[in-house]
Amino acid sequence: MGTALVYHEDMTATRLLWDDPECEIECPERLTAALDGLRQRGLQQRCLCLSACEASEEELGLVHSPEYVALVQRTQTLDKEELQALSKQFDAVYFHPSTFHCARLAVGAALQLVDAVLTGAVHNGLALVRPPGHHSQKAAANGFCVFNNVAIAAKHAKQKYGLQRILIVDWDIHHGQGIQYIFDDDPSVLYFSWHRYEHGRFWPFLQESDSCAVGQGQGQGFTVNLPWNQVGMGNADYLAAFLHVLLPLAFEFDPELVLVSAGFDSAIGDPEGQMQATPECFAHLIQLLQVLAGGRICAVLEGGYHLESLSQSVCMMVQTLLGDPTPPLLGLMVPCQRFEDWRVGRGAEAAVRVTMLLPPIVPWSPSRVSRQPRPLTGQASNKVSMTWTWAGGSSLGFFVVNVTVTRLDVAPVLSPSTHLPEGRSLSLLAESSTCEVAEDTPSPLPGGLWLHPTPPVCTAVALAVPDAALALPPRVLHQEGSALREETEAWARPHKSLVKDEKGLAALGKILCLLGRILDGQVRSGIAATAACATAATLDVVIRRCLSHGAQRLLCVALGQLDRPLDLADDGRILWLNIRGKEAAVGSMFHISTPLPQTTGGFLSCILGLVLPLAYGFQPDMVLMALGPAYGLQNAQAALLAAVLRGPAGGRILALVEEESVLQLAKTLAQVLHGEAPPSLGPFLMASPEEIQALTCLKAQLEPRWKLLQVAAPPPGPCSPVA
Incomplete structure (x- = not known):
């Protein structure tokens, strides 16, 4: 259905008319830089471009x-003085004779985008607007914001379309x-x-920006604040926040629409944020959100004051909304901040803040939140850890929201200038940063935007089933070719049963042909059928073929009764990860087995709390996903995993499915590999205590090697869930 880009050039009309260093960074060039980037990279031309219309006074109301x-x-009628x-009556605000017109256009753009998505005209989109909106309140402008674009859009979606669950994700660096x-x-x-907070010393200097603000009345538990108490947060920190905090709650909430307050002052180079997340990171964040709400995402521009960083981050986000593969995340996947056990704060500057304990007892009931102060062992009396005990729990069972330790001596990422000297690219990291970075890590923000080339064919299938029977999505190629018989027999030789099986050999020939096209960059992803009982042997052949082609890191996710080749x-x-019915086991840091959870919550715990942290930490060149005998997944679960x-x-994935199951799965897998949202998992069932215990024990063994697993706080006792 496509991606909408809503914009109007009149929104560049407002600018500061007097000297005010605080407000001068909110300038028209923010929009023109972002739009120029989209045009130069051919992304605007691929969107459905809509000209914004002014919101009515009724809609503002x-x-x-x-x-x-x-x-x-x-x-509109006031002079400069x-x-x-x-403007001085408000905090960090300036007015211009065109402010009313521009602010109405900004709201109108957000409403048009919501209309386009919810009527099915497009699947997702971006409203490229100014002034921003997320700080403005019922009767007050604030922080460059005049009307609250995203809040009005949410109210509009509720009133006009009857939506009952809307998720707002605000990744701007300000609360x-x-x-x-x-x-x-x-x-x-x-x-x-999430927002820069620094114990209330960063704008807007509000106590309600802290994590203890969880909503009130019926809304108690539906506000989640993750305040950063230090600068220098990077890709790993942002991913960890999504995987361990946001997404578990979001899946349980099951939104019908996702609104993103897309502020890019949280990106590297921005003088406001002083963070280190690269533009590529926002591509990954938006792709993770695309598995929610059927992929219905409306992003609305908020902040972002470093023009190059803003432009590249916007391009990365739009590229992903269009369905392109996400570019690799550079650097070590090690969160810069150190998450501590909630029971004890350590270090002279420890700022142990909040642990959310979500025991799997009854269905999630955010309205039943209790806040219980706990004194910290060995800390000053003014240091308090607040425990939120939810009557129920999310898919993770329990996890840390923002238990942080302040890092000292972290210098700004860049000078305060919002403009770069001609020909200069962004600085990488602060010289005094204590975040661990590989010495040979290239700059995450080169002078030119890294765009993943889109292959001529995005997804191909190698299946011995007619197209009509599969009803494949448009633009998914049904591959007819096969590797030469001599080549196929040579690769199959270590598996005598496969060599003697004509049907299995024919299927392997098709798979090798498809794999070759993926490895050569002609095809992005693929689905192939293996002969009955031949998945393990076929997977072994595929692994050896990938390694012979020069693959440096191969992630194998094997489901069902598939043993690792000896x-x-x-x-x-x-990295071999086997999800099956047996007990959890760690053969090595690269050979891991975990039981297949039987509940929705347990499955999400496994995917968000284990599989994805391992995958992002490993940074594979390619993923092999093999569904073997008794793999046990429902179609929706397999689609979400893919x-x-x-x-x-x-996006480089090859899914191997036994021919007996291919008719059920091929269409669904082809859709998600092609960029569509996976189907809903259905009613949410809490993870069982046994599932949480198995996952907790497994993660405890893996955390020393895989740092993205270290965000969750350990339970009070060895390998026992929080009661």
Whole structure:
């Protein structure tokens, strides 16, 4: 259905008319830089471009008071001195004679995008707007924001389309307190915000920006604040926040629409954020969100004040919304911040903040939240750890929201300038940063945007089934070719049963042909059928073929009764992850088995809390996903697994399915590998205590090697879930 880009050039009209160093960074060039980047990289041409229309006063009234709307309207007739005097009545705001027009266009763009997505005209999109909106409140402008674009869009979606569950993800580096205030008591909106906080010493300097603000009344538990108490957060930190905090809650909430307050002052180079997340990271974040709400995502621009970083981050996000593969994340996947056990704060500057304990007892009931202060052992009396005990739990059972330790002596990433000297690219990391980075890591933000080339064929299938029987999506190629028989027999020779099986040999020939096209870059991903009882032998052949082609890191996710090949070298080139009905086991840090959970919560715990942290930590060149005998997954579960595994390997996935199951799975897998959202998992069932215990014990053994697993706090006792 495509991606919408909503914009109007009139939104560049407002600019600061007097000297104000605080406000001068919110300039028209923010929009033109982003739009120029989209045009130069051919991304705008691939979108459905919509010209923004002004929101009506009635639509503004969904959030704002009539008196406030009238006040902003009067700015059209004020002179420079009057505008300056009015601006001083608000915090970090400037008005211009065109402010009312531009702010109405910004709201209108967000509403048009919601309409386009919810009517099915497009699948997702971006509203490229200014002024931003997430700080503005019912009767007040704030932080460059005049009308609250995203909040009005959420109210509009509820009123016009009857939506009952909307997720707002605010990744701007400033807390969107305006959105929080508006939905503070509304359980139909789950608001998640990460933001620079520094114990209340960073703008907007609000106590309600802290993690103890969880909503009020019926909305208690539907506000999730993750305050960063240090600068220098990078790709691994942002991924960890999504995998261990946001997504478990989001899956349980099961949103019908995802709204993104897309502020890119959280990207590398921005003087406001002083963070180190590269533009590529936002491609991965948006792809992770695409598995929610049927892929219905509306992103609305908020902040972002380093023009190059802003432009490249916007391009990365739009590229992913269009269905292109995500580019690789550079650098070590090691969170810079050190998450500590909630029971004890360690270090002179320890700022142990909050642990969310989500025991799997009854279905999630956020309205039943209790806050229990706990004194910290060995800490000053003013250091308090707050425990949120939810009557129920999310898919993870328990996890840390933001138990942080402040890192000292972290210098700004860049100078405060929002413009770069001509020909200069962004600085990589602060010289005094304590974040561990490989010495040979290339710059994550080169002068030119890294765009993953799109192969002529995105997804191909090698199946001995007619196209009509499969009903494959458009643009999915049904491959007819096969490798030469001599080549196929040579690769199959170690498996005598496969050589003697004509049907199995024919299937292997098709798979080798498809694999060759993936390895050569002609095809991005593929689905292939293996002969009955030949999946293990076929997978062994595929692994050896990939290694012979020069693959450096191969992730093998084997489901069902598939044992690891005995002669597979444990040299770090292959990460073998077997999900099956047997007990958890760690053969080595690259040979892992975990039981197949039987509940929705347990399955999500496994995927979000184990599989994806391992996959992102490993950074594979390619993913092999093999569904062997008794693999035990429902179609929706297999589709979700394939969808999330697209990210770590840039979309390079080969799924092997036994021919007996291929008719059930091929179409669904082809859709998600092609970029569509996976189907819903159905009713949410809490993870069982046994499932959580198995996962916890497994992660405890793996954490020393795989740092993205270290975000979850350990339970009080050895390998026992929190009671």
